[in-house]
Amino acid sequence: MGEQSFVCGGHHGGSYLDRLAGGLLHAMDHALDADDLSRRDGFLQKLDPRIKVAGLLTLIVVAVIVKSLLVLGGLFLFAVALALPSHVKLSRLFKQVWLSVLAFTGMIAAPALFLVPGDVLAQLPVLHWTITLQGLRSAAFLLGRSETAATLALLLILCTPWPHVLKALRICRLPTVLVVILGMTHRYIFIFLHNASQMFEARRSRMIGPLSARDRRRMATASAGVLLGKALHMSTEVHLAMIARGYRGEVHLLDDFRTRPIDWLALAGFAAVAIAALWLQA
């Protein structure tokens, strides 16, 4: 992924195929790590998924709403404080969120220092570009909101198994059929990532020299075409398998979540932080 993302791309050395396969493997690694971490015995892991989804999504919305940099900083620190008892290392947050957001949003926000008109704060020595107060504030807002929202979103994913996130999304009135589709999509993404990396591996094992840019483009589009054919074929097979197991177009989900007093306490805590943030910035 070329944009802001939890998947640490980094610079893969080697050939085009190495880099392509490397990118796919990083996505799979992220999923395995998330699955592993969501099963650990931490604070967020213990909470009912519905409470977590409601609480963390509310905080993300509040981070987008607030108009005070101090309150935004407070929300960011709260997110970091949630990570510590949930066994999410700061080094992981740094690598997966803070660095990625800084690289992407930071690059977008930096010119605002000079481009947004306003009260002059300083001037660059050689270029004589002026840094304005308004430019600095707007860049800080952009970066602060992105960092806070992305940190909260990563905490949700790292501390909750994906099927539970989806089931919990039903509190947002998401139709059951979409919850099922999202769950199946997530599963097939990894099947296709696996298929694609195998295709590239097979191709790489038959190559004795580097490909030209034109051949690389042809190979990538042909691989995508093969994958599309496989995807549609697989959808037919999956459909037949579902029919064979009694599926008639009606989808039912088991709701096996049970809230405990600690969940209600946590919900009250999330609500208190959200209300306090909105009240303080007002």
Place this chain on the structure above:
Amino acid sequence: MHIPDGYLSPTTCAVAYAAAAPFWYVALNRVKRLMQSRVVPLLAVVSAFCFVIMMFNLPIPGGTTAHAVGMGVAAIVLGPWAAILAISIALAIQALFFGDGGITAFGANCLNMAIVGSLVAYGTYHLISARAALDSPRRIVAAAIAGYLAINVAAFLAALEFGIQPILFTDATGAPLYAPYSLRVAIPAMMLAHLTIAGLAEAIVSGGIVAYLQRANPALLRMTAGFTVGPAAAPDTIAVAGGWRGTRPLWIGLGALMVISPLGLLAAGLAWGEWGPEDFANPETRAQIAQTSGNVAPPEHLPQGLEHLSSIWTAPMPDYAPAFMHDANFGYIMSAVIGAGLILLVFSGLSWLFSRGSAGRDHRVA
């Protein structure tokens, strides 16, 4: 292209969700009705495919790499409604699980890429490919242009969303609260990247996959091809269905647009940014320029660049009014007829070239 959280205000996000919701509703109902019990596995698998496609980095002429969104391919193979759902689902997983695109900005991302992108891609592909044979090179060109246009329209929408933020949402000091750049900066910044690198990637993926499917699996192109016969019989079908009856509504619409083209004369004042060198010397038009530019007065002297460039080319029909035509309304209609005629002539020429190439290849195969 994937807008992260914090770039758009909550109001913009809410409006985007509200604008996207009817499309999701209609798309889900249409796809359910068409696919019935197949809808769940089909959408799941195609969404997964769209997701994986977004991870394929392509080498772009010029030495850089870029990834496509896949909206062109999804719309061409599945049709616009299923594509809207498949890309929305892929975007949801990207936002929630991989942090690529924001959760609050999910509605805006879907509106730009999944909804508008898919509809533009499908419309363009249909318009250009018309009822060409499944193995016609015209379909490859149509797919490439569809992908290119779709991603650029989506990028333009994203730029508009960014560009209105500093106008509408600032704090007490005047600092922008969200995306800080005005339309004047946001549009060129977004479009430069998408008209060149990202647009090329989308065009290569869309055209390349259609070219591959024509060779390896043409049946996948049939669903949205507009006919149900095999590829060999398709050229005959074009001859029958591509005549007056098939395109009658389009011709009537084009004629109606030509007739109402003088409506533009009702608008008072100058079109912003379309000033000529003479407008800078006229006090009346100078006042209008200043009024429509936030009371910023135009430069006292004609800018040198404008003076130089405006003398290079003189339009044969300046201001849509041929010199021999004294009535402005007729001048507008005449300009519309000539302009539309020229465009039709160019496309007819291109169509003839493509069909000649296709016929030559059929001869070689025979």
